Amino acid sequence: MSHTSSDHHGQRSTTPVAFIAFAWTLVGVPLAYGLYNTVKAAGALFGG
Amino acid sequence: MALPGFLQRERIVARPGFNRWLIPPAALAVHLCIGQAYATSVYKASLVTHFDTTLTAIGIIFSIAIVMLGLSAALFGTWVDRNGPRAAMFTSAVFWVSGFLVGGLGIETRQLWLVYLGYGVIGGIGLGIGYISPVSTLIKWFPDRPGLATGMAIMGFGGGALVASPLSRQLMSWYDPAYDPSVAGTTPNGDAVAALFFTLAALYAVFMMFGAFIVRVPADDWKPAGFDPASVKKKALVTTENVSANNAIKTPQFWLLWTVLFCNVTAGIGILEQAAPMIQDFFRTGETSTVAAATAAGFVGLLSLFNMAGRFAWSTTSDFIGRKPIYMVYLGVGIILYVILALFGSSATWVFVLTAAIIISFYGGGFATVPAYLRDLFGTYQVGAIHGRLLTAWAAAGVAGPLIVNGVLDTQGTPGQLVAANYRPALFIMVGLLAVGFVANLLIKPVAEKFWEPKAVTPATARADAERSPVR
Numbered sequence: 213m214s215h216t217s218s219d220h221h222g223q224r225s226t227t228p229v230a231f232i233a234f235a236w237t238l239v240g241v242p243l244a245y246g247l248y249n250t251v252k253a254a255g256a257l258f259g260g
Numbered sequence: 261m262a263l264p265g266f267l268q269r270e271r272i273v274a275r276p277g278f279n280r281w282l283i284p285p286a287a288l289a290v291h292l293c294i295g296q297a298y299a300t301s302v303y304k305a306s307l308v309t310h311f312d313t314t315l316t317a318i319g320i321i322f323s324i325a326i327v328m329l330g331l332s333a334a335l336f337g338t339w340v341d342r343n344g345p346r347a348a349m350f351t352s353a354v355f356w357v358s359g360f361l362v363g364g365l366g367i368e369t370r371q372l373w374l375v376y377l378g379y380g381v382i383g384g385i386g387l388g389i390g391y392i393s394p395v396s397t398l399i400k401w402f403p404d405r406p407g408l409a410t411g412m413a414i415m416g417f418g419g420g421a422l423v424a425s426p427l428s429r430q431l432m433s434w435y436d437p438a439y440d441p442s443v444a445g446t447t448p449n450g451d452a453v454a455a456l457f458f459t460l461a462a463l464y465a466v467f468m469m470f471g472a473f474i475v476r477v478p479a480d481d482w483k484p485a486g487f488d489p490a491s492v493k494k495k496a497l498v499t500t501e502n503v504s505a506n507n508a509i510k511t512p513q514f515w516l517l518w519t520v521l522f523c524n525v526t527a528g529i530g531i532l533e534q535a536a537p538m539i540q541d542f543f544r545t546g547e548t549s550t551v552a553a554a555t556a557a558g559f560v561g562l563l564s565l566f567n568m569a570g571r572f573a574w575s576t577t578s579d580f581i582g583r584k585p586i587y588m589v590y591l592g593v594g595i596i597l598y599v600i601l602a603l604f605g606s607s608a609t610w611v612f613v614l615t616a617a618i619i620i621s622f623y624g625g626g627f628a629t630v631p632a633y634l635r636d637l638f639g640t641y642q643v644g645a646i647h648g649r650l651l652t653a654w655a656a657a658g659v660a661g662p663l664i665v666n667g668v669l670d671t672q673g674t675p676g677q678l679v680a681a682n683y684r685p686a687l688f689i690m691v692g693l694l695a696v697g698f699v700a701n702l703l704i705k706p707v708a709e710k711f712w713e714p715k716a717v718t719p720a721t722a723r724a725d726a727e728r729s730p731v732r
Contacts, residue, residue: 226277235285235474238467239292239416246422250565256558257613 269344274476280401280484282474287394287413289471290349293464294356294390295420297325302428303453310450311372321363321380323658328384330655333392337648338505340389341641345397345475352390353468357461359383364457367450379457390468391417391651395631396644400478403640404487406632407583411575414628418568424460431456497584497704501712502641509649513637513707516700521630522653522660523697524590527598527690528623529661531616532567534669535560539613541678542606551609559613566617567624574625575632583633584701590622591698595691602687606680627654637707664689 265271300322307318340348359382366374394413402409429441436452448456483489489500508514531538536556540549551559578586597615605612630650635643665686669675672682 225279226275227279227282232279232282232285235282235289235470238470239285239288242292242423242427243288243416243419246419246424246426247565249426250422250561253561254558254565256552256554257562258558 263343263347267343267347267350269342269347269477272344272346272476273479274482276479278476278478280478283394283398283401283476284409284412286345286349286471286475287398288416288419289467289474290352290390290393291413291416292420292423293467294352294387295417295422296424296460296464297322297329297387298418298421299424299428302425303432303448303456306432306447306450306453307367307375309447310367310453311370313372317372321375324376324380325384325387326658327655328381329387329391330652330658332385332388333648333651334388335648336385336389337392337645338642340392340648341396341505341644344477345393346472348389348393349468349472349475352386352393353465353472355382355386356390356468357386357465359386360457360461360464364454364461367454367457370450388648388651392644392648394471394475395647396640396642397475397477399631399635399643400640402484403489404484405576405579406635407575407577407579407629408572410631411572411628414575414631415568415571415624417627418564418571418624422564422568428456428460431459497582497706498636499639499706501707501709502639503637503646503707503711504713505642505645505649507711507713508638508642508646511707511711513704514646514650516704517630517633517637518650518653519700520587520591520697520704521626521650522657523693523700524587524594524623524626525654525657526661526664527594527694527697528620528626529657530665530686530690531619532563532623533662534665535563535616537675537678538683539609539616541683542612542680543609544677544679547677559616562613562617563620566621570621570624571628574621575628578625578629578632583629583636584704586625586629587633587701588698590626591694591701594619594622595694595698598687598691598694602684602691637704639713641713 304315304318307313307321308315311318336348359378359380362378362382363375364378366372366376366378395410398409398413399406432448432452432455433439433441435455436448438446439448439452440446503511536553536559539556539559540551540553543550574586574590597619601612601615601619605615631643631647634646634650638646668686668689669678669682672678672685
């Protein structure tokens, strides 16, 4: 499974899309956890 | 000293076809970890009790770390640029993780000096190297969108605190069953904080090493599909020349930008530092405030969100409208917002919250946009090292901001009895500072030719230039 974009030499991407998705998930999940908790805390500001 | 082979820059040059969208998560893996530095308040009270000392003595731990951040970014910036992002991220991870281990040992053995040395000095070095480690690499991978790229990474630094705060509370509640984070006034014991330090060390080691091992640098002649460097040059102030870090600090542009960053950060810190008591004081009548402590904590959370979002959103916007105009917005609109805050902030909660939130988004945006501004002015050659030296403005603002606000408030009355009017002198000082920054930004012009590197020093640029029209 590969990314479909090409570089300036017209070569197809050799980086597996699954690996890119894994890397983004690895950093995205903690960030989402932090965002969720912060939004929950900020809710008190609006009477939540 | 020669680096081990697996850390050397030559070993991480991307092969043709490498997807550059793997670089932002590598950068985020590091910045999300070192962003923990802004979440130290979750265990501050516990350490005061554990070491039977003052809040100031514990606060010094954070201050040492930030000063070391500025110093190490300035001192090791050239080393980072020379050896590449993997060596930098690896080194940062070793220092950051060691800082937690030594700090944890200090808590466990009740030796505060070990915490100063561990988290403050050793961890602070990891902070500085880690903060600048992905910046020049991202700029090289995203020459078409440098603001977006650095915005993503530096957003991670803001996000790191959002992750570390709830995670730390949760972990400490497991290590000390008597501690309930949902009950105000309870604090975990020292052993729980030490265990937290050891746990964070293990988690951060895995995350940061992951970033170090997936990061790559582009080949000298690489450029994104369909990207024409000549289109970038069309924008005012943007150069395709290169200036070394040693020459950069001799230019007025560097010091003007240093002033811009210092003023923007000082103004933002002024609000961030005082956020919770400030909102209560603005809506105080006599001894009581209409804003409860829980609401004030929500306000701090909201500011963290705007701080993080501003880093990404404003830095990305700068790719479209240019770096100088976006700083005119940060500083110019910032002046108007500070005046509104000072004069009308106490008229309604929404006015206060909205104004402060936008100011903080500009504070975050200022941090995230500055690497791209440096790239525009000085080129990519040693942009990481130049960025490192510019971060001394952050360290200076970290001292100046709280000093100004606390100094003024000390002359106005007793904490817990202050009202909106007591904040006005400090807020108007910030207006003055922003005006200075605004003028400094206006004075920034392209860097003089005498500071440019000879073409031979930067072969990649020389090759790229050969393909496009003359720069001047």
